[in-house]
Structure formats: structure tokens, C-alpha cells
Amino acid sequence: MINTIIFDLGAVLVDWNPHYLYRNLFPDEQEMKDFLANITTPEWNEEQDAGRPLQEGTELLVQQYPHHEANIRAFYGRWEEMLGGAIEGTVELFKQLKENGKYKIYALTNWSAETFPIALQRYDFLNWFDGIVVSGTEKMRKPNPAFYQLLLDRYNTKAEEALFIDDNLRNVLAAQKLGIKSIHFSSAEQLKAELENNFII
Template structure:
């Protein structure tokens, strides 16, 4: 029986996408994609998730790509414009699960320690968690097993009765490799169906 549910945040509960910002900087889609694939790349961003400071990250790119100074500085200078709001369907599921009183809830997120306080202030549902582990604060991140194990150890979670939800299949495989049952998040409707497969009910059991 599942007793603990572990959520990823970005693209599961929170709609975050750099394109929301960079559509206002690069009108041409090809130019925008080229910038995000070669300058402010996902791999570069993950280093901030792993604990690198925003200043160090920005300075690194300014040295490598001085011609893109304005766009590079916008990544963190206008970071809030990448937040699209809550993914309401998933928030509704979370709310229903919380109301049953039958589960513990934790968040395991790859997120910069410097930008996470912005999300905390903006999204009330983050206060529903029994604990949150932020990669940037821990200087560790998914998909490394050590990050998952830190969550399990810190909050005394039994991996055999835990369920992990993440949109990144790489992170799902990593969780399953250390014995945590997992759901690859695709959409709120799919999640609702998959939860039922694991015996997780959105209404309190009688």
C-alpha cells in the first residue's frame, strides 16, 4: 500500500518554460531555439540546479557569448517571466489526495536555491508538503541516487511504500533503480488513471 507520494514540481505542478520569456526577446522561433539549445541550454541550467550560483553561471556565458549579453542576463534578470502558473489539473489531484488524510507528501525538485523562494511565495500549494528537498540547496540533483536517498533518509520514508511522480523519464528510471515505484507524468488525466493503478484513491477509504 502506498503511504508516501513524492512529487517533482516543474512541469508536474508548476508550469515553467524559458520559451515564455524568450518569445519576447527573439521573435524568430528558429533564432530562439538556437539560443536555448546552444547558449542558455538545459545542461547549463542544471548546473544551477546542482548548486552553482546564478552569478557564476551568468558570468560564464558572458565570457563565452558576449554577443548575447542582453539575452543571457535576461535568463535570471527576468526569470519570473518563465513561470506560467500552476498546472491546475495536477494541483486539483494533489488537493484531493491531501484531503483524504491518508498520505504523506514530499517534493523532490531540481531547482536553483536562489530562485526557489520566488516559487514558494507564488504558489500556496507548496505549503501542503510535509517536506521539500531542493537540489540547489543540497548541491545534488536528480537523477543521482544520492539525492533520492537524502530525501528518504531525512524524512524517514520507506521506499517500499513510496510513489514518485516526475515528467522526466530519466528521473523515473533513477528512482526505480533504487526501489521507488514511479509514475512518468504526461498529463493530469493520465496521472489520475495511473494513481488508481497503484491503489491510490482520491477519496478517503471507508
């Protein structure tokens, strides 16, 4: 019996994409993609999500790639420009689940503690959650099993009574290993169908 829904945020409810910023900084699309793939890599960004200070992460890359200094500093200096809008279809499903009244609804997000307050100010629906666990604050991140367990323990939730939604298959598989029923998110339409198939809505 599912009584708890756990959402990821980025690419599920919030449209965050470095391309939004870097298309303004690189005239060549392939050059931009190479920069994001090889310098400001997802792995590097996740270290900030796990609690490393933004300045420390930035200076580390600037030392390694001094000829890219301006573009590296833009990653967090102009981070807000990477935020698109809310993913409205998913937000509507969230609203439906909230109004249903049957579920406690939480967020488990890999997000820097320094940039998360910007999102809190921008997206009103983040205030709908019964609780949000932010990796940068806790100094651990998905797919670390302890991060999922932290949310379960904090909010007195059992793994077998929870449903987890994330766009990253790595994170979904980690949740499933803990006994949390999970949905690998690809679109609001796909999520709606899976929620209906599981009698959640």
C-alpha cells in the same frame, strides 16, 4: 503498501518554460529555439539547480558568448517571466491526496536555491507539502541516487513504500533503480488514471 507520495514540481505542478520569456526577446521562433538549445542549455541550467551561484553561471556564458550577453543575463534577471500558472489538474489531484489523509506528501525538485523562494511566494499549494527537498540547497540533483536517498532518510521513508511522480524519464528510471515505484508524468489526466489504477485514489 504506499504511504508516501513524492512529486517533482516543474512541468508537473508548476508550469515553467523559458519560451514564455524568450518569445518576447526573439522575433524569430527558430532563433529563440537555437539560443535555448545551444547557449542557455538545459545542462547549463541544471548546474545552477545543483547549487552553482546564478551569477557564476551567467558570467561563464557571457565570457563564452559575449555577443549574446543581454539575452544570457535575461535568463535569471527576468527568470520570473518564465513562470506560468499552476498546472491546475495536477494541483487538484495533490489536494485530493492531501485531503485523503493516508499519505505523507513531499517534493523532490531540481531548482536553484536562489529562485525557489519566488515560487514559494507565488504558489500557495507549495505550503501543503510535508517537506520539500530542493537540489540547489542540497548541492545535488536528480538523477543522482544520493538525492533521492536524502529525502527518504530525512523523512524516515522506505523506498518500497513511496511513489514518485516526475515528467523526466531519466529521473523516473533513477528512482526505480532505488526500488521506488514511479510514474512518468505526461498530463494530469494520465496521472489520475495511473493513481486510480494503483488504488492510490
